[in-house]
Amino acid sequence: GQQVMQIPQYQHVQEGEDFTTYCNSSTTLSNIQWYKQRPGGHPVFLIQLVKSGEVKKQKRLTFQFGEAKKNSSLHITATQTTDVGTYFCAGRVDSNYQLIWGAGTKLIIKP
Amino acid sequence: DTGVSQDPRHKITKRGQNVTFRCDPISEHNRLYWYRQTLGQGPEFLTYFQNEAQLEKSRLLSDRFSAERPKGSFSTLEIQRTEQGDSAMYLCASSLHLKTGELFFGEGSRLTVL
Numbered sequence: 001g002q003q004v005m006q007i008p009q010y011q012h013v014q015e016g017e018d019f020t021t022y023c024n025s026s027t028t029l030s031n032i033q034w035y036k037q038r039p040g041g042h043p044v045f046l047i048q049l050v051k052s053g054e055v056k057k058q059k060r061l062t063f064q065f066g067e068a069k070k071n072s073s074l075h076i077t078a079t080q081t082t083d084v085g086t087y088f089c090a091g092r093v094d095s096n097y098q099l100i101w102g103a104g105t106k107l108i109i110k111p
Numbered sequence: 112d113t114g115v116s117q118d119p120r121h122k123i124t125k126r127g128q129n130v131t132f133r134c135d136p137i138s139e140h141n142r143l144y145w146y147r148q149t150l151g152q153g154p155e156f157l158t159y160f161q162n163e164a165q166l167e168k169s170r171l172l173s174d175r176f177s178a179e180r181p182k183g184s185f186s187t188l189e190i191q192r193t194e195q196g197d198s199a200m201y202l203c204a205s206s207l208h209l210k211t212g213e214l215f216f217g218e219g220s221r222l223t224v225l
Binding site: 006009031033035041042043044045048088090092098099101102103104 | 151152154155156167202212213214215217218219
C-alpha cells in the first residue's frame with residue numbers, strides 16, 4: 001500500500017543547532033502537508049506544498065517538495081526551545097484520497 | 112471559541128464496556144475526520160464525513176467502531192465491547208473543502224481500557 005516514510009524518528013540537538021526531517025513517499029503525491037504536535041498536544045497545521053520543487057519559508061522553517069513530488073523535507077535553523085515537539089508530514093495521492101501520515105520526527109533539545 | 116472541541120477529554124473504562132466520544136467541528140467546516148493515535152505514532156485514519164455522509168471508512172476499522180454525523184454538524188464515535196488494544200488518543204479534525212485542505216484538530220479524547 002501507499003506509505004510515507006519519515007526519518008529520523010528522533011533528533012537530539014543543542015539549542016541553536018539546526019534540525020532536519022525527511023519524508024519519502026512510495027508514490028507520487030499531489031500535495032504534502034506538515035504538522036507540529038507539541039508534547040501532550042494535538043497536531044497543528046504548518047504548511048502545504050503543492051508544486052514540484054516548491055520551497056516555502058516560515059521564519060526559521062524551510063519546507064521543500066521534491067521535483068518528483070515523492071519526497072519532502074523540513075529544516076529548522078537555529079532551534080529554540082519553543083520548537084520542541086514532533087513534526088509530521090502527511091501526503092495526499094489525490095485530492096479525493098486521505099492523507100497518508102509519516103510516523104513523525106521528534107525534536108528534542110539537549111539540556 | 113471557534114475551534115474543534117471533543118468530549119470527554121479522558122475516559123477510563125473496563126474491557127467489554129461501550130464508550131462514545133463526541134466531536135464538535137468548526138461550524139462552517141463540511142468535512143469531519145476521526146483519527147486514532149498511539150504513543151510515538153502518527154495519526155491513523157479511521158473515517159470521515161462530508162456533511163452528514165460517511166464517505167470513507169478505514170479497512171482496518173473493526174465492526175465494533177461506528178461513527179455518525181446525523182445533521183452534518185457534530186459527530187459521535189462509538190466503540191462497542193472495548194478491548195485493551197483500543198486504548199489510544201482519538202482525534203477529531205475538521206476542514207473546509209478548499210484548495211488548502213488543512214485539518215484543524217481537536218484536543219483529542221484519551222481512552223484507557225483496563
